[in-house]
Amino acid sequence: MKKTDLILIFVVLVIFVSLAILFNHKKGGDVATVTHNGTIVDTIDLSKDGNYRYEFEEGYNIVLVDDGKVRVIESNCTNQNCVNQGFVENTNDAIICLPHKFCVTVKSNDVTYDAVTN
Amino acid sequence: MKKTAFLGLFTAFAIVLSAIELMIPSIIPIPGFKIGLANLAFLLALYLFGFKEGLCVNLVRIILVALLFTSMYGLMYSVAGAIFSMVIEYILYKSGKFSAIGVSVAGAIFHNLGQCLVAFIVTGTVALVYYLPILCLFGIVTGVVIGIITNTLIPKLKLFLDKEPTAKKNDILDVESIDDEDEEDEV
Numbered sequence A: 001m002k003k004t005d006l007i008l009i010f011v012v013l014v015i016f017v018s019l020a021i022l023f024n025h026k027k028g029g030d031v032a033t034v035t036h037n038g039t040i041v042d043t044i045d046l047s048k049d050g051n052y053r054y055e056f057e058e059g060y061n062i063v064l065v066d067d068g069k070v071r072v073i074e075s076n077c078t079n080q081n082c083v084n085q086g087f088v089e090n091t092n093d094a095i096i097c098l099p100h101k102f103c104v105t106v107k108s109n110d111v112t113y114d115a116v117t118n
Numbered sequence B: 001m002k003k004t005a006f007l008g009l010f011t012a013f014a015i016v017l018s019a020i021e022l023m024i025p026s027i028i029p030i031p032g033f034k035i036g037l038a039n040l041a042f043l044l045a046l047y048l049f050g051f052k053e054g055l056c057v058n059l060v061r062i063i064l065v066a067l068l069f070t071s072m073y074g075l076m077y078s079v080a081g082a083i084f085s086m087v088i089e090y091i092l093y094k095s096g097k098f099s100a101i102g103v104s105v106a107g108a109i110f111h112n113l114g115q116c117l118v119a120f121i122v123t124g125t126v127a128l129v130y131y132l133p134i135l136c137l138f139g140i141v142t143g144v145v146i147g148i149i150t151n152t153l154i155p156k157l158k159l160f161l162d163k164e165p166t167a168k169k170n171d172i173l174d175v176e177s178i179d180d181e182d183e184e185d186e187v
Helices: A002-021 A111-117 B002-023 B040-048 B051-068 B072-095 B101-123 B127-173 B177-185
Strands: A030-036 A039-045 A052-057 A059-066 A069-075 A094-097 A104-106
Touching: A002 A094, A002 A104, A002 B040, A002 B127, A030 A052, A030 A059, A030 A111, A039 A052, A039 B127, A069 A094, A069 A104, A094 B127, B040 B051, B040 B101, B040 B127, B072 B101, B101 B127
Parallel strands: none
Antiparallel strands: A030 A039, A030 A104, A052 A059, A059 A069, A094 A104
């Protein structure tokens, strides 16, 4: 191990730890936006429990809202990453199903908060 | 010839590493989390032979792994991540200022950056960016481990490779010695 290695590791550690802290905000979201191919398909109110089914040419995803949290409970995608990810509840948490180009992002209704993070 | 054989071995090695990695259940339920074991094969090929050879090993591995184990949809992400990581690894390697550890860490981070970029282009959502820091932090850890393994393996493999040329020169000149060598290998 050279000295430059240590410097490199230290620099990237600092960068990504600070980014992680910056992105880390355990603040519950109010709505979940569902996007497919980058376009917003639906906005789900997280205060109401329920099941939502989305079908695209790539396949389907079933989203469950329970107690202010959201998850994908069923999908016919190839890797099942979206299903395995489980519940998300904090603002800017996202469940992404790459095979279906499907994404559920938790958002906050607080406008000023969004202006800062986005 | 020795080089071709070795590159074949490295490719097989890389495919096995990818297969092992696929068998490990995702400990962290984050899309795109990978240990990056196969990077080891690329680094070995890069250090022992060069960038072109490493590129071949890695690209053949990605295509074969996609055909064998996973679906083709992931190919785009793998290729993007691999190209990003390979280019930065080559640049750092060429600069001569870093050991395999630094090279490997940079590769891990750029792999994530490349995949995030493609995911952003494909899905059009920036949401994945929020996972980037945590993915990169894990990447640093796995990158250091892969780098240490590479650092220990390279001198040993180099020693093994450097032994060959004396025998190889004779082999090319007369056919008999090739037969001799083959027999030796069998024994």
